[in-house]
Amino acid sequence: MKKYQARIISTSLAMIFILFWDYIFYYIEKNPINWPVDILFSAVVIFSVWMMAYYFDQKQQLIEKVQESERKYKYLSNEKNRIMDNLQEIVFQTNAKGEITYLNQAWVIITGYSIKECMGTMYNDYFIKEKHVVDYISNQIRIKASSGTFNAKYVTKAGVEFWGEVHYKLYYDKYHRFTGSLGTLSDITERKNAEEKLFETNERLAMQSQKLAIAGELAAGIAHEVRNPLTSVSGFLQLMKTQYPDRTDYFDIIFSEIKRIDLVLGELLLLAKPQTVTFKPHKINGILKQVTTLLDTNAVLSNIVIEKNFNLTESCKINGDENQLKQVFINIIKNGIEAMPAGGVINISSEKKGSYTIISIKDQGSGMTKENMKQIGEPFFSTKEKGTGLGLPICLRILKEHKGELKIESESGKGSTFYVILPLESDK
Numbered sequence: 001m002k003k004y005q006a007r008i009i010s011t012s013l014a015m016i017f018i019l020f021w022d023y024i025f026y027y028i029e030k031n032p033i034n035w036p037v038d039i040l041f042s043a044v045v046i047f048s049v050w051m052m053a054y055y056f057d058q059k060q061q062l063i064e065k066v067q068e069s070e071r072k073y074k075y076l077s078n079e080k081n082r083i084m085d086n087l088q089e090i091v092f093q094t095n096a097k098g099e100i101t102y103l104n105q106a107w108v109i110i111t112g113y114s115i116k117e118c119m120g121t122m123y124n125d126y127f128i129k130e131k132h133v134v135d136y137i138s139n140q141i142r143i144k145a146s147s148g149t150f151n152a153k154y155v156t157k158a159g160v161e162f163w164g165e166v167h168y169k170l171y172y173d174k175y176h177r178f179t180g181s182l183g184t185l186s187d188i189t190e191r192k193n194a195e196e197k198l199f200e201t202n203e204r205l206a207m208q209s210q211k212l213a214i215a216g217e218l219a220a221g222i223a224h225e226v227r228n229p230l231t232s233v234s235g236f237l238q239l240m241k242t243q244y245p246d247r248t249d250y251f252d253i254i255f256s257e258i259k260r261i262d263l264v265l266g267e268l269l270l271l272a273k274p275q276t277v278t279f280k281p282h283k284i285n286g287i288l289k290q291v292t293t294l295l296d297t298n299a300v301l302s303n304i305v306i307e308k309n310f311n312l313t314e315s316c317k318i319n320g321d322e323n324q325l326k327q328v329f330i331n332i333i334k335n336g337i338e339a340m341p342a343g344g345v346i347n348i349s350s351e352k353k354g355s356y357t358i359i360s361i362k363d364q365g366s367g368m369t370k371e372n373m374k375q376i377g378e379p380f381f382s383t384k385e386k387g388t389g390l391g392l393p394i395c396l397r398i399l400k401e402h403k404g405e406l407k408i409e410s411e412s413g414k415g416s417t418f419y420v421i422l423p424l425e426s427d428k
Contacts (some may be wrong), residue, residue, distance in 0.1 A: 005060075010053035018042045092183035094180050098123050110187055112157035123181075127152040127164065130345065132303035141178050142412060147168060151188070151300060163192040174400070195297050202294065206327065234258055281317040281425045282325070284357055287312050288350060291329045295337070303343030303370025306333075312350045316357060319426040320402045325422075328395045332361050332418045335392075339416070355424050362417040368410040 022089035035322050086346065090110060100123055103115045111126065118126075124134070133152045140148055147169045154164045168183030241251040292306050294354070318325070336346045346362035351358055392406075399406055403423055410416035 005057065010049045010056075010359070014046050014049040018045060062268045066179065075276055084403075090186060091183075092123070093182050094123050095180045101180070105292060106343060108164075110153070110156070113423050126268060127154045128161070128193065132300070142169060144170075144172060144176060151192075151297075154185075162187055162189045164188065176338075192297065195294065199298060206330065230258065230261060278321055279319050280322070281314065282322050284316055284318050284350060284359070284422070285312050285314060287325055288329065288348065288359065291326055291346060294328065295333050298334075299337055301345065302337055302340070304337055304340055305345050307345055307347045309347065309349040312352055312357060316352060318357065318402070318422050319425045320422070324398045325402070328420060329359070329361070329397050332420070336361060336363030336365060336416070336418075339363055351422065355426070357422055357424055359420040359422075360417055361420070362415065364415045366412050367416055369412050373408065373410060 013020075018041075029151055039042075041282070046366050087104060087106055090102040090106045091102070092100060093108070095101050099120050100118055101120075103118060106116075108114060113126075124137075127133070131150070133150060136150055147167075148166050148323060149165065151163060151165050153161050155161055165186045165188045166183055168181050171179045171371060173179050237254060237258075241248065253271070288308070288310060294361065295308060333348070340363060346364075347360075347362045349360050349362075396406055399420065399422070405421050407419040407421065409419070
């Protein structure tokens with residue numbers, strides 16, 4: 001009813017005016033009645049008033065719609081600001097120049113900077129400009145990427161460094177020109193510290209494992225080499241004892257010491273025994289994801305990107321010891337990282353072939369010569385200046401225990417590819 005209000009009021013007033021006019025013109029002025037003219041005049045007046053009132057009503061409705069839209073926009077804007085300001089993650093927006101155009105309240109809490117003083121400043125004024133991060137962002141814009149993630153160290157107003165994880169979307173106009181970005185920034189310092197501690201722990205455990213393995217190999221070698229001549233010595237002493245019955249007490253002391261030596265050699269042999277392992281079905285994708293997550297930080301610090309192409313289904317499992325299998329992949333991936341001092345890409349993929357899974361780890365390092373390839377896997381041989389030459393022998397031993405194998409393709413100057421082949425657990 002409200003949308004006809006002006007028309008109803010205006011038409012009613014027009015009709016009252018016409019009746020009032022007719023009353024004066026015909027009854028007071030005593031003019032003769034001309035019905036056709038009178039009806040036509042009344043119709044024209046009423047129609048004109050109706051149309052003007054119609055346009056007035058339309059205008060009023062349009063104004064009300066605009067006002068309602070403004071109210072809704074204001075409400076949604078307030079709701080958006082309220083939600084944004086209650087997020088624990090920083091939400092940011094930049095223009096094509098990289099200047100900050102929006103920040104939420106989390107920025108103030110995390111960095112200590114006020115929003116006002118940061119508006120219009122460059123996005124990269126607040127993180128430590130490491131070359132690999134700057135190059136990564138520039139490259140993403142150059143290849144017209146739509147979204148991505150990167151980690152960088154930021155600095156608060158108080159000068160405190162913290163790790164930030166940035167998820168962003170990049171926008172372009174119809175001419176494919178970069179117009180700006182929108183994203184979130186999370187403080188992941190605790191997670192990074194935990195990863196670094198875990199990495200250090202694994203490094204320490206790996207070193208201990210290598211030391212124990214070497215100690216075991218040396219112990220086994222020493223024990224076997226000493227026991228052989230010791231057996232001969234013991235035999236000859238037995239013969240000599242019969243020839244010198246008056247020196248039995250001396251021989252008893254000698255035999256007692258030989259027995260002690262044999263006991264010590266037995267204890268040394270315990271070091272050479274393989275460690276107790278627990279074979280259980282494990283999802284190979286899960287092991288690979290844990291290993292790559294662990295080594296991502298190390299890779300980023302070396303300007304290396306780890307690409308993952310896991311083509312196995314979640315049902316693909318291998319029967320083995322989880323920790324030993326992780327050690328195999330950690331050793332190989334670390335070798336790839338150390339082989340690329342200038343950075344690059346390590347591609348890790350997995351696929352199923354028959355009853356086996358093949359995990360390939362490809363790096364862009366300097367590769368190996370044919371001569372080096374012949375010596376790969378031998379204890380103490382390493383192509384790295386500070387390498388121990390124990391990593392791959394340990395990997396080969398673990399894979400042998402898991403009924404798997406390691407194949408290597410490498411060419412000098414073109415990188416290396418390591419293929420870890422393991423039998424899949426049969427479905428029952």
